[in-house]
Amino acid sequence: MPATVYAICNQKGGVGKTTTVYHLAAAIAETGRTALCVDLDPQGNMTTVLGKDDLKHDDLGIAEVLSSRTDVTIDDVVMPSLFTGVDVVPTPPESEKLAVVRDELVVTGAGREKQLSDALEPFKGKYDFILLDFPPTIDLLTINGMSAADYALIGSRGTEPPDPALRNSRGY
Numbered sequence: 600m601p602a603t604v605y606a607i608c609n610q611k612g613g614v615g616k617t618t619t620v621y622h623l624a625a626a627i628a629e630t631g632r633t634a635l636c637v638d639l640d641p642q643g644n645m646t647t648v649l650g651k652d653d654l655k656h657d658d659l660g661i662a663e664v665l666s667s668r669t670d671v672t673i674d675d676v677v678m679p680s681l682f683t684g685v686d687v688v689p690t691p692p693e694s695e696k697l698a699v700v701r702d703e704l705v706v707t708g709a710g711r712e713k714q715l716s717d718a719l720e721p722f723k724g725k726y727d728f729i730l731l732d733f734p735p736t737i738d739l740l741t742i743n744g745m746s747a748a749d750y751a752l753i754g755s756r757g758t759e760p761p762d763p764a765l766r767n768s769r770g771y
């Protein structure tokens with residue numbers, strides 16, 4: 600069975616996206632299954648909390664995988680996490696590279712929204728789950744993530760009136 604791909608997303612910041620990825624990864628490991636967790640947020644918080652090793656700002660990550668200016672693949676950047684059976688496709692903290700690639704994608708031609716989906720394809724047979732941690736934005740990183748995902752988990756605080764970002768996310 601190919602991996603099921605989950606987008607953990609909300610345009611709103613600080614609603615628990617990264618925390619959800621962390622705990623899902625822990626639960627997946629606990630049940631003896633495997634996951635690849637992809638850090639699509641230029642802040643790199645998921646990499647910091649879930650990655651087994653500390654990265655330097657100039658280490659390779661998902662930015663190079665998504666960039667049309669390099670031939671870097673996920674195999675070149677994947678690293679272990681704190682949990683057995685869970686790997687991380689990182690975004691090094693304090694790096695601006697993913698934000699630069701996000702802007703590059705704006706002027707990339709046809710197929711720009713499928714870069715992540717294409718990069719993940721060979722890994723679907725290697726893991727039970729692929730978890731995508733999103734930035735708190737709607738941009739080409741988010742659109743790439745949504746294009747690659749089978750399901751979206753939209754975290755939200757229980758606010759009244761309802762979080763308008765939830766309605767925006769529905770369009771994707």
Ligand SMILES: Nc1ncnc2c1ncn2[C@@H]1O[C@H](COP(=O)(O)OP(=O)(O)OP(=O)(O)O)[C@@H](O)[C@H]1O
Binds near residue numbers: 611613642644
């Ligand atoms: N279920 C929860 N209950 C209470 N606090 C939580 C919960 N989930 C996350 N938090 C706290 O909320 C804060 C933001 O969480 P987190 O970084 O996971 O959000 P995020 O949506 O990934 O943020 P960003 O949009 O900046 O990436 C953290 O301090 C975290 O510990």
Ligand SMILES: [Mg+2]
Binds near residue numbers: 618640644732
């Ligand atoms: Mg986050």
